[in-house]
Amino acid sequence: xxxxxxxxxxxxxxxxxxxxxxxxxxxxxxxxxxxxxxxxxxxxxxxxxxxxxxxxxxxxxxxxxxxxxxxxxxxxxxxxxxxxxxxxxxxxxxxxxxxxxxxxxxxxxxxxxxxxxxxxxxxxxxxxxxxxxxxxxxxxxxxxxxxxxxxxxxxxxxxxxxxxxxxxxxxxxxxxxxxxxxxxxxxxxxxxxxxxxxxxxx
Amino acid sequence: xxxxxxxxxxxxxxxxxxxxxxxxxxxxxxxxxxxxxxxxxxxxxxxxxxxxxxxxxxxxxxxxxxxxxxxxxxxxxxxxxxxxxxxxxxxxxxxxxxxxxxxxxxxxxxxxxxxxxxxxxxxxxxxxxxxxxxxxxxxxxxxxxxxxxxxxxxxxxxxxxxxxxxxxxxxxxxxxxxxxxxxxxxxxxxxxxxxxxxxxxx
DNA sequence: TGATTTGACATACGCTTCGTATGTGTCATT
DNA sequence: AATGACACATACGAAGCGTATGTCAAATCA
Numbered sequence: 001x002x003x004x005x006x007x008x009x010x011x012x013x014x015x016x017x018x019x020x021x022x023x024x025x026x027x028x029x030x031x032x033x034x035x036x037x038x039x040x041x042x043x044x045x046x047x048x049x050x051x052x053x054x055x056x057x058x059x060x061x062x063x064x065x066x067x068x069x070x071x072x073x074x075x076x077x078x079x080x081x082x083x084x085x086x087x088x089x090x091x092x093x094x095x096x097x098x099x100x101x102x103x104x105x106x107x108x109x110x111x112x113x114x115x116x117x118x119x120x121x122x123x124x125x126x127x128x129x130x131x132x133x134x135x136x137x138x139x140x141x142x143x144x145x146x147x148x149x150x151x152x153x154x155x156x157x158x159x160x161x162x163x164x165x166x167x168x169x170x171x172x173x174x175x176x177x178x179x180x181x182x183x184x185x186x187x188x189x190x191x192x193x194x195x196x197x198x199x200x201x202x
Numbered sequence: 203x204x205x206x207x208x209x210x211x212x213x214x215x216x217x218x219x220x221x222x223x224x225x226x227x228x229x230x231x232x233x234x235x236x237x238x239x240x241x242x243x244x245x246x247x248x249x250x251x252x253x254x255x256x257x258x259x260x261x262x263x264x265x266x267x268x269x270x271x272x273x274x275x276x277x278x279x280x281x282x283x284x285x286x287x288x289x290x291x292x293x294x295x296x297x298x299x300x301x302x303x304x305x306x307x308x309x310x311x312x313x314x315x316x317x318x319x320x321x322x323x324x325x326x327x328x329x330x331x332x333x334x335x336x337x338x339x340x341x342x343x344x345x346x347x348x349x350x351x352x353x354x355x356x357x358x359x360x361x362x363x364x365x366x367x368x369x370x371x372x373x374x375x376x377x378x379x380x381x382x383x384x385x386x387x388x389x390x391x392x393x394x395x396x397x398x399x400x401x402x403x404x
Numbered sequence: 405t406g407a408t409t410t411g412a413c414a415t416a417c418g419c420t421t422c423g424t425a426t427g428t429g430t431c432a433t434t
Numbered sequence: 435a436a437t438g439a440c441a442c443a444t445a446c447g448a449a450g451c452g453t454a455t456g457t458c459a460a461a462t463c464a
Contacts, residue, residue, distance in 0.1 A: 010411095010412075013412085013413085029317075030317070031233060031317075031318075034449080034450065034451095035450080035451075036449095036450075036451095044413080044414090045413075045414055045415080046414090046415095046451085046452090047412085047413050047414045047415075048412075048413055048414080050451095050452075050453080051411090051412060051413060052412090052413095055451080055452070056451075056452090110316075111316050111317045111320075111321075112317050114312075114313050114316070114317070114369075115231075115232070115233075115313045115314050115316070115317035115318075116233075116317075118313075118373075119313075119369050119370075119372070119373040120369070121369065121370050121373055122373055147389070149386065149389060150382045150385060150386055152382075153367075153379075153382040153383050153385065153386035154386045154389065154390070156366065156367065156370050156383070156386075157363045157366065157367055157383070157386050157387060157390055158363075158390070159366070160362055160363050160365070160366020160367065160369075160370075161359045161360075161362050161363040161366070161390070163362070163366070164358065164359065164361070164362020164363070164365070164366065165355075165358065165359055165362065167321050167322075167323060167362075168321075168323050168358050168362075170321070171320075171321040171323055171324055177355075180352045180354075180355040181355050181358070181359070183352060183355065184351065184352055184355035184356045184358075184359050185359060187349070187351060187356065187393050187394055188356070188359055188360070188363070188390050188391070188393045188394065189390070189393060190393040191389050191390045191391060191392040191393025191394070191395075192389055192390065192393070193393075212440095212441075215441080215442085236420080236421070236422095237421080237422075238420095238421075238422095246442075246443090247442075247443055247444080248422085248423090248443090248444095249441085249442050249443045249444075250441075250442055250443080252422095252423075252424080253440090253441060253442060254441090254442095257422085257423070258422075258423090
């Protein structure tokens with residue numbers, strides 16, 4: 001069998017640990033997940049974990065960073081699909097709402113993450129999400145589509161509203177809740193528009 | 203000395219435990235707070251705690267319920283002060299933002315609470331907050347001030363935006379962040395208005 | 405190529421903490 | 435006055451985290 005390089009092995013174990021942790025945290029929650037069990041499932045021991053991530057919290061940070069990056073990339077991509085930048089912003093928000101219905105993201109990013117790692121707005125990954133929204137808003141502001149506005153503040157509130165909507169959608173089994181949340185989101189966002197918002201612009 | 207009734211004592215120990223837990227959770231966080239230390243500071247032992255609250259989680263639920271009720275009452279009261287219902291809604295949101303700057307509320311209600319107790323929109327106390335906002339919105343909708351809107355969805359998003367703004371405000375030391383967040387909140391909320399929002403209505 | 409060092413893990417240990425099971429004293433009831 | 439219930443304290447077991455230590459392969463170098 002071909003011998004693999006050391007760096008390869010290292011990356012592989014890191015990935016295995018992150019994957020195992022992602023599953024364990026999602027299933028049992030951060031506090032409920034045992035590091036012994038988690039590492040054993042990955043075919044390793046706690047030794048590997050502490051060597052790579054320092055402590056349990058470091059492991060969560062790594063998992064969160066990964067999930068959050070995936071979210072940002074996906075939401076931004078969806079936003080980019082729209083020729084109209086304003087529709088892109090709305091779609092981006094809608095994408096966040098949908099993404100956050102994923103139980104893994106729910107539990108790890110939205111619930112345990114803030115409690116263990118502190119305010120999300122301080123995370124490097126969250127800043128990526130925020131930056132994407134801010135960039136879009138900035139462009140819209142230059143084009144005159146939205147009113148002159150504090151871009152950072154507006155972006156934070158928009159993201160916050162979307163994430164909260166996602167929590168609501170995820171907690172209820174009702175199928176139409178997603179649509180209700182999305183509609184309300186669009187209405188709220190229209191408050192940023194320079195022109196009087198039309199009820200159904202499409 | 204006057205002998206107190208049994209029920210009085212009972213309520214007093216409950217209150218002492220909740221107060222001690224409130225302080226301990228705020229200072230060390232839920233996970234970091236030791237129940238031995240917490241109860242000792244109240245002049246009791248863990249026995250009392252498990253007798254009254256079942257487990258650590260039950261104690262947190264009691265603390266959260268208390269804090270959250272205080273928030274709802276205070277915010278609603280502030281909203282009531284305004285003759286104009288629309289300004290009342292905005293003031294209510296602003297009040298949430300300000301209230302959440304309190305480190306106790308920050309840590310216990312906004313960070314640890316959701317992680318341990320689950321989605322806040324399922325809490326009885328949170329429903330009180332929500333109901334207040336919904337009532338105001340409903341009235342505004344009847345008066346024709348805001349567009350016909352899904353009241354529950356709009357209320358949830360508004361509350362979510364306010365809470366998220368509060369996290370941001372609390373995390374940054376910048377003094378003007380509070381104003382920036384409040385302004386952005388008002389702009390977003392104006393998306394619900396039936397008429398084209400004026401830039402500075404007051 | 406053989407010796408040495410570095411680094412990636414495994415193993416072993418102690419400490420803390422939670423939850424429960426059991427004990428004890430005091431207040432109501434009869 | 436005796437009994438039962440209740441409010442709490444004490445004692446115990448188990449689990450989990452972090453650290454300190456050990457080990458073996460891989461990289462470096464003479």
